[in-house]
Amino acid sequence: QVQLQESGPGLVKPSQTLSLTCTVSGVSMSSGGDYWTWIRQHPGKGLEWIGSSYYTGSTFYSPSLKSRVSISVDTSQNQFSLKLSSVIAADTAVYYCARGRAAAGNFDYWGQGTLVTVSS
Amino acid sequence: DIQMTQSPSSLSASLGDRVTITCRASQGINTYLNWYQQRPGKAPQLLIYAASSLQSGVPSRFSGSGSGTQFTLTINSLQPEDFVTYFCQQSYSTPYTFGQGTKLEIK
Numbered sequence: 001q002v003q004l005q006e007s008g009p010g011l012v013k014p015s016q017t018l019s020l021t022c023t024v025s026g027v028s029m030s031s032g033g034d035y036w037t038w039i040r041q042h043p044g045k046g047l048e049w050i051g052s053s054y055y056t057g058s059t060f061y062s063p064s065l066k067s068r069v070s071i072s073v074d075t076s077q078n079q080f081s082l083k084l085s086s087v088i089a090a091d092t093a094v095y096y097c098a099r100g101r102a103a104a105g106n107f108d109y110w111g112q113g114t115l116v117t118v119s120s
Numbered sequence: 121d122i123q124m125t126q127s128p129s130s131l132s133a134s135l136g137d138r139v140t141i142t143c144r145a146s147q148g149i150n151t152y153l154n155w156y157q158q159r160p161g162k163a164p165q166l167l168i169y170a171a172s173s174l175q176s177g178v179p180s181r182f183s184g185s186g187s188g189t190q191f192t193l194t195i196n197s198l199q200p201e202d203f204v205t206y207f208c209q210q211s212y213s214t215p216y217t218f219g220q221g222t223k224l225e226i227k
Contacts, residue, residue, distance in 0.1 A: 047164065047207060047218040062215040063121075096163055104170045105211020106154040110163035 002026040004097050004111040011117050012091075018084040018116055022097030029075050030055040035100040036073060036080040037107060040093040048093075052100055053080060087118045122146050122210050126219035132227040137198050141222045143191045143208035152212035153191045155184055158205045158221075167206075168193065200226075 008020035022036070029036060038050040051061035053071040061069050070083045084091060094115050098107040123146035133139045143153065151171035156164035166175045168184035171191055181196040195202055203226045208219040 046220045047209070049214075049216040049218070060214050064215075098163075101169075104154070104173075105152055105216065106166055106169040106209070107156075107164070108166045108169075108175065110165070113163050 002099065002109045004099065004109055006095060006097050006111045006114040008114065008116070010115060011119065012087055013120050014088055014118055015086055018082070018087050018091065018095075018118075020082045020095055020097075020114065020116070022080050022082075022111055024078045024080070024099075027099075029073060029078050029080070033102050035102060036071070037098045037100045038071060038082045039096045039098055039107070039110075041096070041113070042090075042093045050082065050084075050095075089118050092116065092118045121215055122149060122213060122217055124208055124210055124217050124219040126206075126208055126222050128222060129220065130223045130225060132225045133198055134227045135198055135200065138194065138196045139198065139224065141193045141195075141206055141208075141224075143186075143193070143219050145189045145191075145210055145212075148188045149210045149212035151187045152210055153184070153186065154209045154211060155182075155193045156207045156209065157202075158207065160204070164207060195224075198224075 003025045005023045012018045035052040037052040051071050053059040068085045073080045094113040096113045097111045099109040125144045127142050153171045155168040158164040172184045183194045205221050205223045207221050
């Protein structure tokens with residue numbers, strides 16, 4: 001059974017860097033065919049794709065966040081990470097990690113989500 | 121970016137009803153359209169992928185159709201657990217984008 005679990009601070013100060021890690025179990029991230037993804041949801045709002053990475057390290061990001069975001073993969077730990085720099089209050093959201101299927105582009109397994117609040 | 125517009129934003133229905141939710145893309149996306157269900161406080165769950173393929177483990181009362189710019193999610197014989205929020209998502213091109221959601225409420 002594929003499982004994903006987010007971890008990281010729930011509170012980040014403005015202008016600092018938000019850092020989250022997603023631990024994947026039940027599947028090897030380097031098995032191919034998947035891309036490892038971060039998605040966020042502002043309180044009471046819709047879903048926003050942040051970016052994705054293949055296990056090779058090839059990444060693609062949302063243009064609206066590209067200048068501030070970095071996603072990296074550690075296949076030895078079966079984890080991938082998100083870094084979002086220079087955060088502001090508008091970055092307050094629930095952050096989800098998810099597995100994307102390369103063929104259809106859907107997200108079939110998700111973490112439970114973690115709320116990150118940007119506040120001083 | 122491809123804009124995804126769902127309608128309606130909210131929908132009232134009764135147990136046992138059949139409902140249809142529509143998703144329109146701002147440009148053609150072939151059948152690169154996925155549907156998710158989200159319960160309050162939980163992560164979205166994949167229902168339908170590639171416009172009409174039922175994800176493993178999803179009840180057969182859920183079905184999807186469409187191609188190009190117009191898509192529908194149909195739920196037959198509504199059950200109590202179906203009264204939650206639904207999102208569409210295009211996977212035709214990055215940035216992947218979602219519809220704003222449809223909240224299904226019990227009448």
